[in-house]
Amino acid sequence: MRSTSTCVSASKQACSTSPDAGDTAMKADLSRNTFDRAQHYSAVRLQQGRIVTDADWNEQADITRYRAERQARDTIGACGAPLDAAGYRLVAETNALAVHALNANVAWVAAQDGAVLATANGGADWTLVDVTTAVHLRAIASAGSAGWVVGDGGVVRKTSDAGLSWSAQDAGTLRALRGVAAVDADHVWAVGDGGIVVSSSDGGVQWSLVQTEATRLYAVDFADALNGLAVGQAGVIVATNDGGETWSGVASGTGAHLRALARVGTTLVWTAGDGGMILRSTDGGVTWLPCATPATATLYAIAFRDAIEGWTVGAGGTVLHTLDGGATWQQEDAGIGTATLRGLSV
Known part of the structure; x- marks a missing residue:
């Protein structure tokens, strides 16, 4: 005073x-x-x-x-604003490219710019996980507590603790990897540009590379450690029965790019791709038949809950749902407008 x-x-x-x-x-x-x-x-x-x-x-x-x-x-505080109407917000924008759910609560999202998001409460909250890369991450898969995420430049990251931490692995390629599958903590496969398949039988410590007839493979799926399928550009489907050491072409009956795979058991398999194309196989991928769909948009992901019910999603907010094993599909409204959906997990 x-x-x-x-x-x-x-x-x-x-x-x-x-x-x-x-x-x-x-x-x-x-x-x-x-x-x-x-x-x-x-x-x-x-x-x-x-x-x-x-x-x-x-x-x-x-x-x-x-x-x-x-x-x-x-x-x-120095940067205070109203809680509900600040008039602005700071966000880290990126595009999600794949999603993989381990169970009803735990899920991972792979995204552009090296982003991996994780939730432990069914998607109510998401945490950005540092996987020490800035490249686009295009696919993600798990087997038990082990998981892999792959992306551009041949990048591979592995977790052994259900996503809490990730370490780099060398797959022996610089080409973009666009799909990944694992059947246990040891056996994992990834596919990508140039029609390559890289695989490991020791959890990713060592990898081997095989060239297929494809120019680009988008997705891969294995029924067990020996029998698998991969799909890609121009309707290419390739199959292996020796764990990925050799691959042979399978007639798909389409020239559309095939971008996604889903499997239930050892015999039921579906693939989806450009122009709303969906193919179904009831013999483990030996023969394929087209499914009737109401969509013409590119479909980027497909997943089945069981042998009867499944979904596929894609460009323009497209969501298709089937209740007869994929024989017929109905369009559904996800309430997201025309945003492209690239990942799906059920």
Whole structure:
């Protein structure tokens, strides 16, 4: 607290500034600027018989304003905003490219720019997981607590603790990997550009590379450690019965790019792709028949809950649902407009 001084200087023109240095100056006819925040005054007190000057009133105003500013900063923070209507928000934007659910609560999302998101409460909350890469991650798979995510530049990341931590693995290629599958903690396969298949039988410690007849493979699926399928551009389907050491072509009956695979048991398999194309096999992928669909959009993912019920999703917010094992499909509205859906897990 400070008392007013009896000493009054002659009136003169001065530049009035706010208490904080660096603010824009404004001209005013002031006798003095007496506010000093370092003094920690709480008020200016007037005394009997003393002349009241402009400096006294101005210092009291400066003390009041400074106290209000500091109180707001200490209470709200330096970057405070209304909780429900801040008028802006800071977000890390990326496009999700694949999703994989381990159970009803735990799921992972692979996305562009090296992003992996994880939830442990059924999707109510998501956490960004650092997998030490900035490339687009295009596919994700798991077997028990082991999991793999793959992407551009031949990037492979593995987790052995259900996604809590991830480590790099060298698959021996720099080509983009677009699909991955695992049947246990040891056996894992990934497919990608150039029609390559990389595989490991020791959990990813060592990898081998095989060239197939495809120019690009988008998805891979294995029934067990020996029997698997991969699909890709121009309707290519390739099959293996020796764990991926050799692959042979299978007639698909279509020239559309096939981008996704789903399997139930050892015999029921579905694939989906461009132009709303869906094919179904009841003999483990030896022969294929087209399914009737109402869509013409590109389908990026397909998944089945059991031998009867399944879904496929794709461009333009397309969602198709079947209740007869894929023989017929009905369009559903996901309520997302025309956003492209690239991943699906049930």
